[in-house]
Amino acid sequence: MAATQRLELRQAQSLVMTPQLQQAIKLLQLSNLELCAFVEQEIDQNPLLERDSGDGADEPASPGDSDQGEDWDTGGEEPDTWDEVQVEGAVLAEEGPLDTSYENVYEPEAGGPLENLSSGQGNSAAAGGDSDGFSIDQRVGEDITLRQHLVDQLLLETQDPGERIIGLHLIDSLDEAGYIPAELDFLADQLDCTLEQVDQVLVRLQKFDPSGLFARSLRECLALQLADLNRLDPAMEALLDHLHLVAKGDRPALRKVCGVDEEDLTDMIRELRRLDPKPGQSFEARPAEPIVPDIFMRATASGAWRVELNSDTLPKVLFDNHYYEEVLAQTRTKSERSYLNEQYQTANWLVKALHQRATTILKVASEIVRQQEGFFRKGIHALKPLTLRDIAEVIEMHESTVSRVTSNKYMMTPRGIYELKYFFSAALAGANGEAHSAESIRHRIKGLIDNEPPDKILSDDSIVAILRGDGVEIARRTVAKYREAMKISSSVQRRRAKAGLV
Secondary structure (H helix, E strand, O other): OOOOOOOOOOOOOOOOOOHHHHHHHHHHHOOHHHHHHHHHHHHHHOOOEEEOOOOOOOOOOOOOOHHHOOOOOOOOOOHHHHHHOOOOOOEEOOOOOOOOOOEEEEEOOOOOOOOOOOOHHHHHHHHOEOOOOOEHHHHOOOOOOHHHHHHHHHHHHOOOHHHHHHHHHHHHOOOOOOEOOOOOHHHHHHHOOOHHHHHHHHHHHOOOOOOOOOEOOHHHHHHHHHHHOOOOOHHHHHHHOOHHHHHHOOHHHHHHHHOOOHHHHHHHHHHHHOOOOOHHHHHOOOOOOOOOOOEEEEEOOOOOEEEEEOOOOOOOEEEOHHHHHHHHHHOOOHHHHHHHHHHHHHHHHHHHHHHHHHHHHHHHHHHHHHHOHHHHHHOHHHOOOEOHHHHHHHHOOOHHHHHHHOOOOEEEEOOEEEEHHHHOEOEEOEOOOOOEEHHHHHHHHHHHHHOOOOOOOOOHHHHHHHHHHOOEOOOHHHHHHHHHHOOOOOHHHHHHHHOOOO
């Protein structure tokens, strides 16, 4: 068959992701603070966009304004008193204009005002300060950093420029815990010096304060601290060489390798526990960065749950239509009109994309509140199993959209600030056909272990029996997996620890 050339027409359908659609999808994943940075960049590039000064009447009201609902009650009641709140059968009320309030309200079918609502944690997190009007940032001192502390000691320890350079590189190689990489060949090659020179400087740095820094392993870190206390004798060195036996609690083997009796071994282990395995973290107490919530959830006097966006962190951008018409009337060339039309389309898209993003986030957050209202009333043990599909089906969106909305978004609730993804949990089957949240089961396992008496340590099988007695079908290996994920030791290790054997 001879090869020939010919023209063919075919009709087909395909999904094309335009650049603007791709950008709109990315906006869903950004937090409010990240979105502000993106909008600022767009304003700098587009002359048709301008910042909203907030002087107009259409400015979105802040979550704390009096016309947005009742203020938080900071009476300090315990969350357990929330079972008085009756919000079963709550329905989503008619939404107000999203360009003015960005909020949803859940009204109960019956029930009086919510009393004793408290949110000491959430209220302080939102206000960012305390009762006397000073913010947390103003109360954080300018503490010296670990690096500066070590550099000051290095300048006093040696006057040799070469040793100072090696020392500075070693200081910069420290991780947050105060350790350095085990292999220092790369540093010697980088500085074109011998490994012996690096080791000599390292030995001097290991004597700096606080002790235990510049170690290459946990054993070396503990040995440096013991040497500083003049307690690094042969028996203690043998104990450091067998830290795995300490973790297992194998005291007979430890007595044998250390050559000490039971009383001396107890004193050695007690002294070992006083040491700091992460000396770098203990020195530099960095202030925790506060989480800025993207969404506020609170109760109103009528017994409703109100969900609203944090307008203080939302970017406020306006399209300058007067400036656009003025410039359009003065355009003369095709390139000028093309540029102006491009900026017009971009500005118009940005305003619509911001509005759509706000609407989508509000829908997802509102449905989460609806689905997990038991958690807000009774606590973590009432957390329902929830998946992205459950939310997506109700709000009629794709699961990927819900996943993007819940990324890097935090909601301040009367029980504290939570990431939206926290409310999604796998389901475990119950004996009566009712599903249980995996997160609530983990919470119950931790509660059982925390409250176990020293003379009756619960094994994994015992926990399984207790949970099954409460209608939760769970396997022993699942209990062990949850326990290990929460960094809870086994029943054998807990029994030894509570008996004072380790």
